[in-house]
Amino acid sequence: MDFGNGTFYAFKMTSSQQHPLSEPLPRTEYQGILFPGIVPKENLQAMETFEIRDDDVVIVSYPKSGINWMFEIVHNVLGGKSENSSPVGPEFWPPGRQQPSYIQLRETPSPRLMVTHLPTQLAPPGLANPTTEVKVIVVLRNPKDVCVSSYYFRQKNRLEKTPESWEQFSKDFLDGKVQYGDYFDHVLGWWQKQDDPHFLFVKYEDMKKDFRSSVKTIAAFLEKELTDEDLARVLTNRSLESMRKKLAESDDWRKIIVRKGIVGDWKNHFSAEESARFDQKYREKMAGSGLEFEFE
Numbered sequence: 090m091d092f093g094n095g096t097f098y099a100f101k102m103t104s105s106q107q108h109p110l111s112e113p114l115p116r117t118e119y120q121g122i123l124f125p126g127i128v129p130k131e132n133l134q135a136m137e138t139f140e141i142r143d144d145d146v147v148i149v150s151y152p153k154s155g156i157n158w159m160f161e162i163v164h165n166v167l168g169g170k171s172e173n174s175s176p177v178g179p180e181f182w183p184p185g186r187q188q189p190s191y192i193q194l195r196e197t198p199s200p201r202l203m204v205t206h207l208p209t210q211l212a213p214p215g216l217a218n219p220t221t222e223v224k225v226i227v228v229l230r231n232p233k234d235v236c237v238s239s240y241y242f243r244q245k246n247r248l249e250k251t252p253e254s255w256e257q258f259s260k261d262f263l264d265g266k267v268q269y270g271d272y273f274d275h276v277l278g279w280w281q282k283q284d285d286p287h288f289l290f291v292k293y294e295d296m297k298k299d300f301r302s303s304v305k306t307i308a309a310f311l312e313k314e315l316t317d318e319d320l321a322r323v324l325t326n327r328s329l330e331s332m333r334k335k336l337a338e339s340d341d342w343r344k345i346i347v348r349k350g351i352v353g354d355w356k357n358h359f360s361a362e363e364s365a366r367f368d369q370k371y372r373e374k375m376a377g378s379g380l381e382f383e384f385e
């Protein structure tokens with residue numbers, strides 16, 4: 090989860106408690122991957138010993154793939170019966186908090202609902218290779234729309250430097266020089282768990298195409314029986330327009346989450362050359378993985 094719309098600020102373990110709200114935070118670099126400043130190195134190190142519980146539900150995604158949408162759906166499907174009513178990721182130190190999230194989550198009673206953008210190699214071991222009954226939902230979205238969504242998010246997020254230009258940003262994205270690193274490595278890392286029953290993979294494009302059956306699949310994975318009324322409630326409450334209204338009213342970073350909410354907005358931004366470069370890397374990286382996306 091990326092935090093930050095300027096209405097709050099992140100604390101760094103040592104010095105950034107006084108960081109001005111309106112200025113970008115310096116990024117973190119850890120094991121060759123860039124992270125937003127709200128993910129301090131100390132938190133990333135702490136992931137090595139962060140414990141996952143039997144009844145945890147964790148939503149994983151590369152940023153801008155629809156994690157907030159999934160969080161709201163899961164929260165609704167679980168009947169609001171998780172301790173966290175807004176997304177909390179163990180790697181963050183949320184603005185305005187006196188302690189990092191992994192400490193807060195350690196003290197949170199079960200059942201916990203968490204989110205994370207961490208790649209497999211930096212995720213808590215109990216998440217990347219579960220030995221408990223944890224349920225992990227991985228949200229995937231095609232890279233071109235993720236790139237566009239990230240570009241706009243960076244523009245609105247006052248804790249981040251505004252990208253120089255679309256041309257430079259899309260190049261950096263393709264080169265993996267963006268937060269949370271290379272999209273393809275990230276997605277393929279989690280995709281290796283496709284046959285592990287702890288994991289459910291849901292594509293943004295499928296949720297857009299058939300929201301009803303996506304919610305049913307999610308509920309079945311969570312072992313929650315939904316009545317027709319429950320299902321109708323989730324579909325209404327978590328539609329694009331309901332989410333837009335709900336999050337616009339929130340007084341935190343979630344205000345800037347909902348934008349167009351469509352598949353294929355990339356066509357309004359990519360030049361033919363940029364598109365060809367993405368296609369080439371997509372073909373190279375995805376070859377043999379069995380993972381495919383719809384782009385429109």
Ligand code: A3P
Binds near residue numbers: 155241
């Ligand atoms: P766009 O910027 O392409 O519109 P994340 O939650 O991972 O940050 O992802 C944000 C993306 O999810 C944004 O994409 C946002 O509009 C989209 N989104 C949020 N809620 C949605 C919903 N109910 N239906 C469809 N898309 C949604």
